[in-house]
Amino acid sequence: MAYILRFSLLFILLGGCSLIGPRPTPAAPAAPPPDVAVIERDEASVPPQPPRASLPATTIASLGNVREPGLWMRTPLVSVPMRGTVRDPATGRSVTLDLIPIAGAPGAGSRMSLAAYQALGLSLTALPELRVSGGG
Numbered sequence: 001m002a003y004i005l006r007f008s009l010l011f012i013l014l015g016g017c018s019l020i021g022p023r024p025t026p027a028a029p030a031a032p033p034p035d036v037a038v039i040e041r042d043e044a045s046v047p048p049q050p051p052r053a054s055l056p057a058t059t060i061a062s063l064g065n066v067r068e069p070g071l072w073m074r075t076p077l078v079s080v081p082m083r084g085t086v087r088d089p090a091t092g093r094s095v096t097l098d099l100i101p102i103a104g105a106p107g108a109g110s111r112m113s114l115a116a117y118q119a120l121g122l123s124l125t126a127l128p129e130l131r132v133s134g135g136g
Contacts, residue, residue, distance in 0.1 A: 054106045055084070056133035063124055064111035071097035071119065075110035075132065083136035086112070088120045088128055095119040096136040 054077050064074060073086060078099045087094035097116050110132070114124075122128055 054078075056131060057106065058129055058131055059107075059110045060127055061086075061110045061112045061130050062127055063117055064113055066114045068113060069115065070113055071095060071116050072100055073097055073110050073112045073116060073132070074100045074102045076102055076104035076108050077106050077110070077132055078134070082134055084132055084134050085136055086116065086120070087131045087133075088122065089131055090128065091121060093120045099132070099134070 057077050059075060059077060061073065064072075073084070078084070078101045080101060082099050083096060084099040085094055085096050095116055097113070102111075110130075112130075117124060117126075120128075120130075
């Protein structure tokens, strides 16, 4: 009989070991989803901005991300992506490329792809003043 009591006590103690040690903490309750009506009202209260009509214009360009392929210019001169032409007045060379909008004032400067720099025959360290026009 003593053997059965010892054996039972052993199982009770081993069962209690599961209460020792780290316990998982309950996850924080998820934030309730935003009210769709509030979002729609906020979007409706903001008037749409028309595309900037600042082309043709002149901008100072610097070399953009050399890992990004293609012919492109990121510029604050446009508010929507479009095709455009960039001309270097110093050499007369031009290239047709994608104009991609970025935040900033129209005179803040632009970033141009490595391929565009090469097409215009520019030094990679140059900061040329370029003429940008819409359409291509």
